Amino acid sequence: MGVSSALSMAATVSQTKALDLTTVADPLMFRRAVQLTDGTTAGKADKVFHDRRTLAASATEDLDLAGALLDVFGAVINLVRVKGLFISAAAANANNVIVGNATSNGWATLLNATGTLTLRPGASVGVMAGQADATGYAVAAGTGDVLKVANSGAGSAVTYDIVIVGASA
Structure with missing residues (x-):
């Protein structure tokens, strides 16, 4: 089974200002992209997990990045390095989705031990390692491999x- 990935993020913004004799424009096209081929070194990835998940009111879940998640074919994924992470909260949510700050074996490479991200309804976040980055965001099985996701409230x-x-390596 081979993995080929195109990870990207983009922001296109245009602002204008009317002056006395002209209108000036500032078009911005910010784009970053990484193409990953199958493998485990720089510019490569060999494992993918994706899912739509639902958390009950006030619930949390721990996503074990090293040995508990299943890929779409039902095989266990054991990540050693994360090259890309994208999370999107549903627009219909009433509560926020909180990512990070696992109490045990927390994956601290991205957010440190106690850091969190708050995704308001409809919000998304993405991070990707650079093309030449062989390390990415390291995962330490048994000591630093749990990504906590929580529902911010009751109801x-x-x-x-x-x-x-x-x-995987």
């Missing part, structure tokens, strides 16, 4: 989409 469930692209 209603939250839904989120997650995509993780990484390497």
Whole structure:
């Protein structure tokens, strides 16, 4: 089974200002992209996890990046490096989706031990390692491999989409 990935993020912004005799424009096209081929070294990834998940009101879940997640074919994924992580909270959520700050064996490479990201309804976040980066975001099985995801409040469930692209070595 081979993995080929195109990870990207983009922002296109245009602002204008009317002056006395002209209108000036500032078009911005910010784009970053990484093409990953199958493998485990720089510019490569060999594992993918993606899912749409729902958390009950006030619930949390721990996503074990090293040995508990299953790929679409039902095989266990054991990540050693994360090359791309994308999370999107459903727009219909009433509560926020909180990512990070696992109490045990937390994956601290991206957010440190206690850091969190708050995804308001409809918000998305993505991070990707550079093309030449062989390390990416390291995962330490048994000591630093748990990504916590939480529903910020009571009253209603939250839904989120997650995509993780990484390497097994």
